[in-house]
Amino acid sequence: MSDSYRDQLLLDALFLKQEQHLSTDLLDKLVLQLNRIYPQILTDKEAHKFRSLKFATNKRLAELLDFLPNKGEEACHEFYRALQIHAEHIYLNLPSRRTRRDAADSKEVKISSSFEEKCVLNERGPVFYITCFSLVAGLAILYYCNEENKTLGDAKQILAFSALGFGRRAKDLLISYAEDQFKQK
Known part of the structure; x- marks a missing residue:
C-alpha cells in the first residue's frame, strides 16, 4: 500500500x-x-x-x-x-x-486484543488483591506503632485477631508480632 x-x-x-x-x-x-x-x-x-x-x-x-x-x-x-x-x-x-x-x-483488532490481554488481572481475582492490600495496610500499622504511642497499643492485639482471614504465613507473622509486643509490656 x-x-x-x-x-x-x-x-x-x-x-x-x-x-x-x-x-x-x-x-x-x-x-x-x-x-x-x-x-x-x-x-x-x-x-x-x-x-x-x-x-x-x-x-x-x-x-x-x-x-x-x-x-x-x-x-x-x-x-x-x-x-x-x-x-x-x-x-x-x-x-x-x-x-x-x-x-x-x-490494526484495531490487534490493538484491542492486546489491550484486553494487558487488562486481565490473573486467575486469582479481585479478592486476592483486596487481601494483599489489607495485609500490607495491617503490616504498615504494626510497623509504625510503637510502645511510646499508647493510642494504637490496643490496635496491635486487635490486628492479631483480624489475621484469622489471612493465609497461614501472614496469620503466623501477625500473631507472632502481636505476641512479641504483648510480652515486652
Missing part, C-alpha cells in the same frame, strides 16, 4: 475505467471543481476538452485519469477530494480505500 496519491490514482484508474462508475454529470462536476477551485490543476482549455460532449464519457474519463498523474501529487490529491465530495459511495469503494480500511480494521 503506497501513500502516494499518484500511485493510488494509477491503481484506482483501472477500477474507474472498467466499471464505468462515473456518469457524465459526475465527470463534469469533477472537472469543474478541479478547474474553478484549482485552476493550476486544470486550465480552462483543458477543462473544456474533458467536458466536451463530442467524445464518450469513458474516453474523457480515461484521458483525465491519464492526465492527472502527469500534473503531480497535488492534482491527484484534489481529484480524490472532489470525488469524495461529489460521489462518496464511489470514493469509499475504490481499491485503494478498501485496502486502507482493511489495514485499519486489522
Whole structure:
C-alpha cells in the first residue's frame, strides 16, 4: 500500500475505467471543481476538452485519469477530494480505500486484543488483591506503632485477631508480632 496519491490514482484508474462508475454529470462536476477551485490543476482549455460532449464519457474519463498523474501529487490529491465530495459511495469503494480500511480494521483488532490481554488481572481475582492490600495496610500499622504511642497499643492485639482471614504465613507473622509486643509490656 503506497501513500502516494499518484500511485493510488494509477491503481484506482483501472477500477474507474472498467466499471464505468462515473456518469457524465459526475465527470463534469469533477472537472469543474478541479478547474474553478484549482485552476493550476486544470486550465480552462483543458477543462473544456474533458467536458466536451463530442467524445464518450469513458474516453474523457480515461484521458483525465491519464492526465492527472502527469500534473503531480497535488492534482491527484484534489481529484480524490472532489470525488469524495461529489460521489462518496464511489470514493469509499475504490481499491485503494478498501485496502486502507482493511489495514485499519486489522490494526484495531490487534490493538484491542492486546489491550484486553494487558487488562486481565490473573486467575486469582479481585479478592486476592483486596487481601494483599489489607495485609500490607495491617503490616504498615504494626510497623509504625510503637510502645511510646499508647493510642494504637490496643490496635496491635486487635490486628492479631483480624489475621484469622489471612493465609497461614501472614496469620503466623501477625500473631507472632502481636505476641512479641504483648510480652515486652
